[in-house]
Amino acid sequence: MIKLKNITLRNFLSIGQVTQAVDFDKKELTLILGENLDLGGDGARNGTGKTTLIQGLSYALFGVPINNIRKDNLVNRTNGKGMLVTLEFNVNGTNYKIERGRKPNVLKFYVNNELQKQEDTAQGENKETQAEIERIIHMSSDMFKHIVALNTYSTPFLGLKNNEQREI
DSSP: OEEEEEEEEESBTTOOSSOEEEEOOSSSOOOOOOOOOSTTOTTOSTTSSHHHHHHHHHHHHHSSOSSSOOGGGGBOTTTOSOEEEEEEEEETTEEEEEEEEETTTEEEEEETTEEOOOSOOGGGOOHHHHHHHHHHHTOOHHHIIIIISOOTTSOOGGGSOHHHHHHO
16 A cells, blocks of 8 residues: 655746645645635635645656646746655555656656666656556556546546546
């Protein structure tokens, strides 16, 4: 079973240069709520970063967003560089950490605090490392998108055609 420990985001979508973190490693339930305190936000729940957080989880685990946004558009527009998402998690007693970013492109994968050897990290991606991550968490990006990250960007799993469900 995968247990998320924490995620940090910097220069990711609306999050700027100051690193933002969410600690999931508590015994209590972690609930993400939002209240827009910006001028004209009227206390609404939209535009507060809830989807940014799930986008960050998807990007850290799979290197892709949950919708069709281009990867370079995940980088905060104001700063335009230095985007980094770090996710720490545990699976069956083994600790893992993924650092993934753009401008510059980064992919680092740690197992029990030991950086794993990476032969080719072109464009901050490595097919072998990505396959290993998906093997460890027993999940593909499609499975994450349709089952875990329920959102308005993707069709719910049960709304997919039978052959699409079988692929997942």
